[in-house]
Amino acid sequence: MSLGHESLAEFLCWQTLSAATPLMLAGIGELVGELTGVIDIGIEGLMLIGCIVAYTAAAATGQAWMGLGAAAAAGMASAALFAGVVLWGRADQIVAGAALNLLALGLSATLWSLYQNHCANLGLSTHLPRGAGYDLVAVPGLSHLPFIGPVLFDQYTLFYATLLLAVGIWWVLRFTRLGLMIRALGESPETCVACGIPVRLGRFLAALFAGGCAGAAGAFLSIMRTKAFAFDMTGGQGFMVLALVIFGRWAIGPLVLGCLFFGALNSLQQILQTTRYTLADPWMHALRSVPFEFFQMLPYVAALAALALLSRRHPGPRALGQPWPQEVA
């Protein structure tokens, strides 16, 4: 079980994977979208929409899978709106993404307010009923293995799904014609046109995929990890995903590693905030005088430093953020 970890290292690794799951899932979607040339900085908003839709759908139906499905669908619907505006309306992708974030903030607050009023009118609790949220899944036979068992095989369903998705996308991008098309849409849309590949449609589908992943990542936060919804509960994780895609140089392996790195740092700072009181070690005792804000900023400082060092010589897909067809002067 998650909280029966024998050692601190085991717990740290378990929490790292847990913290990295929504980042990896949303990151894979964003990566595919950016490879086709669509940068959606509204991913934070898409995750937030996923959070509220998953929560209300799961609470209303009592079925966790309905929550997850609804969150993915809502993410895709919101992404379709964004894609429609930027691909056919030729709006600036950054501005449209920022607008999507603001829209999601207001929309999620409105939906939450309506849901709370609905519950109040019917005298119901706003808490998620039992069975409407996902719990940890221990893989039979494997979860009892020393160290690796509790770390890897006692996780949430979406963690396993995310790992499978990461492997699948890596294989598609590297070995299939579809992968080549995805990369060509972002690198050389002119070539795609010459080959008869519809650029807008391809980018639209990639944006939908990214929206679905972001919605599901939001569902992870609300109906798996916390079984709760709070206004602006994503807390900037979507923006971190954007940075991690750049950190990973638009490749799936480094992206996953980046998410794990960030998840580990985040878990480490929380552990340090605790052990400085609970461990009778002079070093830990000395840490008590360090302001807690220092620990909180550690993951972000490390991510920023890594970003600055590793992403220098890789500008990303050539047509990233550019409309299609381009204006002829």
Place this chain on the structure above:
Amino acid sequence: MIGSNVERQMTQAAFRRHRREALLLAVAALIALVAAVRPARATFKVALICSGSFTDGGWNQQGRAAIVRVGRQLHLHVSAVEHVSPVRAVNVMRDYLMEHYNLVIGHGYEFLMPAAEIAAEGGSTKFAVCGADQAQPHIATLAFDLAGPSYQLGVLAALLTKSGKLGFIGGQAIPSVVACYRGFVAGARSINPRITVAQAYTSWDQPALSRSQAEAFIQQGIDVIYQNVDAASRGVFEAVRRADESRAGQQSPVYVFGSNRNQNNNTTCGAFTPASAVIHMGLAFRRLVRAVQRGNFKPGVVPENMADGVCVAVLNPRLEGTVITAAMQRAVAHAAERLRNGKIRLR
């Protein structure tokens, strides 16, 4: 001929008399109409300004519910606005001033300076700020002091813990939250001076972060957690529920305390929530409104604490007699008595 003239003169005189009567009647009707339309007395208007969402499940939601309740009880006209940043607050407060509101309440420490700025402009509107502990000219600051109830929770936690390790999670290290931590530590150490109390600060609105922090606490052997994280509290409750389910009686349970509102009945882990430190905001708002209505409004810091019943520790009645033994109840009540008598002073 003469007869017809007299008749005409009489008719004209009668007409003039009737016209006068009709005019008098019309004026009387008009006065009656105005009197009927005008209310018996001017409605008392009160506004609440919040920086967060009314659906945050915590501070702002609690504030709005309290002012709406008081509004119904005292027949007030209530206006409440959410998502007002301290920068925008000056304009919002000035609008209420222009609309002759009787009382404007800034619901949070961040409204202290904007309220002071607008209150200095004059006018009949009275200004108050919740959750602040500094005096400013012309405004009343309601200092909700949960340090006393937190002391009581510390006493209870020290008696409940088997590991001798306690934890405190706050949303932000603002004075009112730090006061909770200090009260909690003082209470726990009054029972066991060697007890460990870890503290960490996460966020008001990220349940995932609060859950991770609570899990880190539990992994380190902490078995009583006091949280003051508002909407993110569900993350802490979820971590405690999960820990207690996985322990299933094989180890001593993990307990969690609620704050700001009574969270003893939370559906996630109510069976492991022995007590909450509660702010009865409605009481404080009602007193404030009454003071303005009676002309007793006095600017300055208004301490709202255990003595006046606004900030209290509430034990979970479902756990009294089982988890909370009679001896524990006595210890908590004794602590309350000493706090009220001034035998214990918290800073």
